[in-house]
Amino acid sequence: MPNHFPAMMRVLAAFKIQTATIRNTAECEGGLSGAKAWKVETHQNSFCLKLMPPDFSVNRLLAIHQAAGQRRTNGMSYLAGYLSAASGETYVELDGGLWELQTWMDGQPPSVPYSAPQKKAMFRAIGEFHARHERPPAETAVSPGIARRIELCEKWRLKYEKHLFPSLHHYGDPQWKPMLEQCLDSFAHYHARLGALLLSCEHEMYVLEDCIADPRPENFRFDADQLTGLFDLGSMRWDNIALDVSRLAGEVSDDGEVDWDFAFQAVNSTRRLTPSEERLAKVLDAANVLLTGLNWVQWLVEEGISFANCNHVSMRLTHLLARLEKIEKHPAWKL
Structure with missing residues (x-):
C-alpha cells in the first residue's frame, strides 16, 4: 500500500493550503474507479482531496471542472466546487499523478431503502x-x-x-x-x-x-x-x-x-x-x-x-x- 501522505502535503501546499492549518486527514471509502480520496480538515474548512485514476487526462478533468463551475454559477450551489492552485489551474500534477481539491459536501449519503x-x-x-x-x-x-x-x-x-x-x-x-x-x-x-x-x-x-x-x-x-x-x-x-x-x-x-x-x-x-x-x-x-x-x-x-x-x-x-x-x-x- 503506497504512502500518499508526503505527496498529499505537497499537493495541498500547491493548492495554497498551509500545512500548519491542517487538523486531520482521513481516507474516504473508495469506489471501483481506482481513484483515491481523502477528507482534509483545516481550522476553518473541510475539503475533499482526490487523486484521479491512472491515465485520467488533464483535458477531461478540465472539462469536468468547467461543467461544474458553470452550473454553480447558474445557481446549482449544492454541486461540489473545485479550488484553484497557486498556478491558477484547478488541478495539480505531481509525480505522474493528477490531483484535484473539491469543496467538502456536508450531510449523509442516502441509505437503502431510499425514501x-x-x-x-x-x-x-x-x-x-x-x-x-x-x-x-x-x-x-x-x-x-x-x-x-x-x-x-x-x-x-x-x-x-x-x-x-x-x-x-x-x-x-x-x-x-x-x-x-x-x-x-x-x-x-x-x-x-x-x-x-x-x-x-x-x-x-x-x-x-x-x-x-x-x-x-x-x-x-x-x-x-x-x-x-x-x-x-x-x-x-x-x-x-x-x-x-x-x-x-x-x-x-x-x-x-x-x-x-x-x-x-x-x-x-x-x-x-x-x-x-x-x-x-x-x-x-x-x-x-x-x-x-x-x-x-x-x-x-x-x-x-x-x-x-x-x-x-x-x-x-x-x-x-x-x-x-x-x-x-x-x-x-x-x-
Whole structure:
C-alpha cells in the first residue's frame, strides 16, 4: 500500500493550503474507479482531496471542472466546487499523478431503502444539472451510449455463437460465481431481443450535452430528506439526458423494477423530457441490466482484476441479479 501522505502535503501546499492549518486527514471509502480520496480538515474548512485514476487526462478533468463551475454559477450551489492552485489551474500534477481539491459536501449519503423524497430530490438534481448549463454547448446527434451498447452486445453475441464465453469452472469466488453465471445465461437468452431493441434507436437523433453518466446514490448528500450535496463527476461524458435518468433509475429501483412514472415526473419538474428521451431511458436501462454483468465477467474472470472494496462488488452484483430476475417484464420490450 503506497504512502500518499508526503505527496498529499505537497499537493495541498500547491493548492495554497498551509500545512500548519491542517487538523486531520482521513481516507474516504473508495469506489471501483481506482481513484483515491481523502477528507482534509483545516481550522476553518473541510475539503475533499482526490487523486484521479491512472491515465485520467488533464483535458477531461478540465472539462469536468468547467461543467461544474458553470452550473454553480447558474445557481446549482449544492454541486461540489473545485479550488484553484497557486498556478491558477484547478488541478495539480505531481509525480505522474493528477490531483484535484473539491469543496467538502456536508450531510449523509442516502441509505437503502431510499425514501421517496430522497429519490425525488436525486432525480430533480439530474434534471437541474441538464437545465443549468450555458446554452450552447449542445448538439443533435445519435446517442453515443446506444452505439457503445450495440458494440458491446455484438461483441458478446459473437462470443456466445462461437462458444467462446469465458469458463467459470475454475473461478474461485463462491459468492460471485453463480451471479456471474446468471449474467452470462441471461445474455444468452435475451441477446437477440436486446440487439433488435438497440438497433431501433441507432439512427434516432437526440440533444447531446454533458452527462454525469454514473449518478450513484452514494454521490449525493442529505440532511434528512433535504439534498445538500452532489459530487464526483469523474465519469462525465457527452450524451443525452436519458443516460443519466436511466443510470439513476436503475440504481434506486425497488425489488428489481423501476418506477418510471415517478422518475420521469421528478425529472420533468426541473428539465422537461421529450417522449423520445423517455423511450431512450428505458432502452438504455434494459441494456444496462443485460450488459453490465458482462463487464463484471470481463473484469473478474477474463482480466482477473481484484477490487479493494469487495463489499461494493457484492452489493452491485446482488442489485444486478434482482434486476435480471425481472428483465422479462421490462417495459422496453413493449416500445
